[in-house]
Amino acid sequence: MAGEKGKAPNIRDVAALAGVSYQTVSRVLNDSESIKPTTRDKVLAAIEQLNYRPNQAARALATNRSRTIGVLSADAKAFYGPTTAITSIEQYAREAGYRISITNISSSDSASIKSGLDHLLSQSIEALVVIAPQVRVFDVIRDLSLSVPFVTLESTGRDPRHSLSVDQIAGARLATKHLIDLGHEEIMHISGPQDWIEAEARMQGFLDEINAADLRVRAPILGDWTAHFGYYAGLELLKFRDFSAVFAGNDQMALGFMHACREMGIDVPGEMSIVGFDDIPEAAHFWPPLTTIRQNFAEVGRRAISALLAELNGVTEDDHTPIRPELVVRETTARPA
Template sequence: MSDDEKARAATIFDVARLAGVSHQTVSRVLNDLPNVRPATRARVEQAIKQLRYVPSQAARALVTRRTRTLGLIVSGAPDYGPSSTALHFNEAARDARYSVITASMLEADAASMRSTAELLVRQNVEAIVLIAAQRGGLDTIERLDLGVPVVAVASEDRGALHRVWLDQYAGARLAVEHLIGLGHREIRHVSGPTSATDTAERLRAWSSTLGEHGLPAREPLVGNWSPGSGYVHGRALAEDREMTAVFVANDQMALGVIHALAEAGRSVPGDVSVVGFDDIPEAEFFAPPLTTVRQDFVELGRDAMAGVLAVLGDDDRMPTPRVPDLVVRASTAAPGAASTPPAAAQRTAVSS
């Protein structure tokens, strides 16, 4: 690459890295703003000269004006929860008269997350919302000095990030307490992947709730959110004649578990009760209709926008976490009960 090509390729982030400062500090130097130490200013100016960096109008705007533009990063597979949350965040942003630039990535590796976040900043976003299905995406963006606030939709607490979330622990407790209340004592768990942000809280709630009741927590079976992985684990569970109930970490895997149990001649809920998580639109049409934990992704998307308004100073408080509901349908019953579906689904809510 020629020197001229290098100069054209240089960005404000290249200058920041070379000078050892944030890009926001570079912007302050470019705009001749105060509160930059002379030594720091000299280092930035030297990096600009060395890289032959020519600032764009967009770079100059990073700290000088409001753009009413937000960035949204959605990482991981296009599952129901993240997709629904993103949709309703976009609607809430539009209602607040903000535009949204969306970037989706299947794998949230560090390099892709960094380049995506920096691309959004170059487009003058005032804040970035991250909907991260995997822990790695949170780890990466937490370490970046982007100069704009980041609001993470994440069940795990990250002190460096603003956060909105649904209380996964409270929702999973509802599921397990329901099964215990029906009289089940051998309750297995099919978890999500260990890299997923929601997995740990649901697993912790299952284990601790069983422990509080003096019940054993057998080794969980680790799935990947897909019906196929639920089916594989359902075949193994069908061989366990002591087990009478399964708490499954999402509805898609619960579908696979139910199918595998039926193939093995074990009825749901006559032989085994099954509880899912999410309440996807298809859940009430499973055979039998699925008892599950309902997450309100509409409100979660709106909460993400409310969080943005809070960190930008347009509102005075961050939204508080929401507790999911338990929706009771025909896939759960007392051990050995006849498989007679209830007259209507029941919904139970608790507060954390």
């Protein structure tokens, strides 16, 4: 209401109104020690009256702390996981007095990664979360020899000090083992894009388990995470019905694959078992409800911030135990015919 005109009030305006020095106001803002309650109240009243907000840019400049955490995110076509993680990151960061700055990169070539990273770095971020688990991102990061703490949300153990994630390999093994335990011997894997670490890890888990059971290894199909891909891949693959189960790299591709099954007149799970990955909220309502691997994305986000804050505060946090994924059995898997 008041002071609607001209410049925003600054700390000296507040000081003048409260009849104290600007330093006193600063002390109140940063609730330092040794402020007489009466003065504090006066200052607070002045702040209120002027609708004063501290200028973050000035504060950042003076303290040399931006209180910003950068998030580098891949332009994923499957939204659920990354979005959940980012929301959670934002929440915990804000609670800790940080803000986040997000940059999306649309392709994984190093120029675009570099430009995204540059955009972030130029904001003097204090820490970095990378949710763009494309292999190449790591090379770029290594080249830049980042001076800020960072974590990447993945789990292949390439760089265990900086990575943090649901254990993708374990999840993939869980999924594959479930199919094997049901008696399937010819299992197909529809993977995510080759340059995604998550995709690589899930494929790894799949292969590990197949080998452990001494089954025939089939070359996985490389997809792009979308339901569309799962559908078209299904149409192709199902021309030769030489497999009885599919482990899809994510729920969307599983959905597309089921669509193809229906169109080809193949019963799920009677003639074909399917397992997805992620447990997106819709998965329980697919037809049939999808058996899948649940991962706790929000927890990943929480831990990311917690790890970064610890590092910012000089504490080394050693809780790099991967978060365990969980098999959710619904109705797309059964014993082979």
